Amino acid sequence: MKRVLVTGAAGMLGVEVVEAMRPDWEVLEADLEQFDVSNERETLSAVREASPDVVVNCAAYTDVDGAETHRDAAFATNAAGAGSVAKAAAAAGARIIHLSTDYVFDGAKAGPYTEDDPPNPVSVYGESKLAGEVEVRASGAEYLILRTAWLYGHGGGNFVETVLRLAGEGGPLRIVDDQRGSPTYARDLASVIRQLATGPGTGILNATNSGDTTWYGFAVKIVETAGLGDVRVEPVATSEFPRPAPRPRSSVLSLDRLSGALGWTPRSWDEALTEYLSER
Numbered sequence: 001m002k003r004v005l006v007t008g009a010a011g012m013l014g015v016e017v018v019e020a021m022r023p024d025w026e027v028l029e030a031d032l033e034q035f036d037v038s039n040e041r042e043t044l045s046a047v048r049e050a051s052p053d054v055v056v057n058c059a060a061y062t063d064v065d066g067a068e069t070h071r072d073a074a075f076a077t078n079a080a081g082a083g084s085v086a087k088a089a090a091a092a093g094a095r096i097i098h099l100s101t102d103y104v105f106d107g108a109k110a111g112p113y114t115e116d117d118p119p120n121p122v123s124v125y126g127e128s129k130l131a132g133e134v135e136v137r138a139s140g141a142e143y144l145i146l147r148t149a150w151l152y153g154h155g156g157g158n159f160v161e162t163v164l165r166l167a168g169e170g171g172p173l174r175i176v177d178d179q180r181g182s183p184t185y186a187r188d189l190a191s192v193i194r195q196l197a198t199g200p201g202t203g204i205l206n207a208t209n210s211g212d213t214t215w216y217g218f219a220v221k222i223v224e225t226a227g228l229g230d231v232r233v234e235p236v237a238t239s240e241f242p243r244p245a246p247r248p249r250s251s252v253l254s255l256d257r258l259s260g261a262l263g264w265t266p267r268s269w270d271e272a273l274t275e276y277l278s279e280r
């Protein structure tokens with residue numbers, strides 16, 4: 001049985017990756033308790049000892065607004081940390097699947113972003129994740145970088161849970177309607193990772209559920225599907241809802257390359273959402 005090491009295994013995506021890989025792989029789980037990816041020495045030694053065939057790096061500093069004032073912490077995990085994990089994978093002869101983000105783009109493009117579009121992050125978080133991609137590519141490891149977006153899942157606080165909590169309090173909800181993206185169910189992304197883990201693919205791949213919407217459209221669908229359709233949801237402009245970190249206006253990612261690699265296309269975001277809501 002091949003062995004996979006999952007870093008960030010206690011996070012929202014990590015828990016799903018662990019579950020998805022379990023039937024066919026020996027799974028080693030690591031989170032901050034086991035080793036801090038920003039500590040290169042610790043990471044090299046832990047990965048050497050684990051001796052995996054594949055490393056899935058889900059460890060990340062994911063507080064997008066917090067990164068604006070904690071730049072060093074974001075870069076330590078998302079840039080230097082990604083580099084440490086990738087160098088450790090290279091030294092162990094393992095392939096790395098590294099998670100990145102749609103927030104490497106500025107959102108100015110009219111259509112979906114392909115993997116070859118030039119990144120231009122508008123937030124510190126996006127900058128730190130792009131720096132992580134550069135580190136992974138330079139590490140010497142066989143790598144696959146998966147750019148995902150707007151994740152939700154059972155293993156963590158996320159937009160779906162926030163909307164349900166606020167709707168449960170009666171609303172009305174005021175949600176931004178001028179940022180587009182593709183909501184992505186962590187469990188669906190984990191299935192994609194499981195399939196790609198066995199392949200020889202390298203490079204960068206976009207990986208989200210298909211279709212796209214705005215945060216407002218996402219919230220309306222959540223409320224309706226959860227049977228809370230009587231709660232009012234109001235669209236607002238980003239300018240009415242200032243946040244510390246700027247977000248791309250549209251960070252929809254093209255799935256053409258992913259569909260070619262998988263031989264299928266991930267299902268639509270609203271179908272995935274319906275399943276998530278029925279399971280929680």
Ligand SMILES: NC(=O)c1ccc[n+]([C@@H]2O[C@H](COP(=O)([O-])OP(=O)(O)OC[C@H]3O[C@@H](n4cnc5c(N)ncnc54)[C@H](OP(=O)(O)O)[C@@H]3O)[C@@H](O)[C@H]2O)c1
Binds near residue numbers: 010013060081099
């Ligand atoms: N969430 C999204 O909407 C989204 C969108 C696009 C891309 N992504 C990317 O997808 C990946 C998974 O995201 P996620 O939402 O599952 O994140 P998450 O829930 O925040 O999980 C990240 C995990 O990494 C751990 N961690 C943080 N710093 C670490 C360090 N220095 N060493 C070791 N472990 C560390 C965290 O521990 P603590 O919780 O204790 O800090 C947490 O368990 C990340 O690469 C993220 O950038 C996420």
